[in-house]
Amino acid sequence: MGGIAGPALAAAVSDSGALGTVALYKSNPEQSAALVVDTAARTRHTFAVNVIPEVAGRLLTDQVGALLANADRPLLLNSYGLLPEPEAARVLAAGHRLLIQVGTAADASVAAGLGAHGVVLQGVEAGGHHLGTLGIRELLAQYGQEPAAFVAGAITTGTDLLGALRAGASGALCGTAFVVTAESAAHPSYKAALLQAGPEDTVVTDRFSIGWPGRAHRVLRSPVTDAPQPLPATLIAWTSVMGERRPVPRGSAAAPTEEAEGHVEQMARYAGLGCAALRTVQPAAAYVAGFRAEFTAALAALRGDGTAAAVLVPTGRSR
Template sequence: MAATSKTAALMARGREFLGSEYAILCGAMSWVSERNLVSAISNAGGFGVIACGAMNPELLDREIAGTRALTDKPFGVNLITMHPQLFELIEVCAKHGVSHVVLAGGIPPKGSVEAIKESGAKVICFAPTLALGKKLLRSGADALVIEGMEAGGHIGPVSTSVLAQEILPALAEEHLVFVAGGIGRGEAMAGYLEMGAAGVQLGTRFACASESIAHPDFKKAFFRANARDAVASVQVDPRLPVIPVRALKNKGTEEFTAKQIEVARLLDAGEVDMGEAQLKIEHFWAGALRRAVIEGDVENGSIMAGQSVGMVSKEEPVADIIAALMAESEAALASRAAA
């Protein structure tokens, strides 16, 4: 830690909050952020987060237990707010004494934050705007993640750099705010820490780690890609509230457009309500992502990746990735101090 003392000092609040050596969270990537990658990140000093995604309570129960068998370090669980069994999933987290629960995918439903905190766990919420960030903190969130549109997976409309400039000066002094989206190197991490961030979250950078169970062909697609290959999905019908998803462009991207048209027709026919329509979209992504990550179908599956994908050029251990980020950050901070 002495070799990266400047970075560690800027991360002090985030490190204390997470209980980890470094305030570096791994973004929850469905099918990727499972026990092997999560435990490896926590064992290397970062903070791993299980992606619950569409798991049912029984599956999450097994995944938490499996992760606990691989690490004695803290890790979190990411839950989707629109999951129909959200409160049962919260109970599973409480049963295992999970220290941090991340709520993603929308405004937390009534009682969910309170239910998590009853078990003694900390609550982390995503804040796409300053106003919502303030509201979430008033509602009991212990920390926020602000994630820009450069990220992989579900994204908002505003870039990380703009969100950071809007939210960090207003909230970071009194609250814990982690920055995510498009971070691939330590120099960027250092910049956000200097602006007041408690830490950072990265997903794409860890997706192809040696410990990631992602299919070799999925990883090769990352190695071949550059920033412009990671594109955001388009919304076909403005009545259907579909959160854009950033992924490498392939046939699966076109299939999502067709899926939106199909779901919009079901909505028009009254065969599904808006909640069911959104779940159908989420289930599409879960299946498409599995085809790419687990089965290696990189033509028809979804290769979710952020714009930092061009900085992922090889498979390397999680510990090496974290060490590189810390070294790059420390060099940047040292050069500024010497200037």
């Protein structure tokens, strides 16, 4: 959600009682520092900073440094994919939390060895780039160790979360649902398309690989995904990144932010299978409140006694 999960959205989610995340994506050192400082100024609560080691490349060390140098409180580093050991050690030594997203049980074990406080098992139900080829339930069945396992993929309602907890998860990361919140920096037409979409309107493809090769990704269907052969990588749009205007070729991994101009419908509109539950744009706080109410009601119905004290999962652990 680089460019979409900015300081405004991260702060709004954290203020609502969940954990907001600001995405650094390909930000340079100055941009990364500005994103951390801006988010910290908007909320008094803990928030997460997301990095993508395989995309950031040599920028990664500076991005982690921006977190360490500008954090005014203990934060959480949310790494998409395994983090190099030296960077993990820097984060932990500075007293911050570490969450690592993976797509296989084997990588979850490596993440545990890096000292991660939690791992995120990302299933193919998720929107965006995929770290593996299995669904959430299969990953949970293969994962039976510490640290705590969260899941990502089609968790859009409180009822979805309850199902994940009962399957053995400790919590969830939600992405697609927050694209359509008021504080999201997604392009209005991207939000509108998500609000009209169902699971059948998404597809896993490799058509948006410019700038991020080698990863399949789930997006909304479009002329780009449905063409029998890849379409020419000609210029289709312009966008702005931290005030810098940039061209967008067809097939770019860049998501359409509110600054995008041109054929936005041909850009990478990432979307998970849970999009059918999204039908209105609302503030992040309202979405989180509704999510929490759905979870409480679903848990009370499951227990059958009107209370929501605990969830018993197959492992026997209480959540």
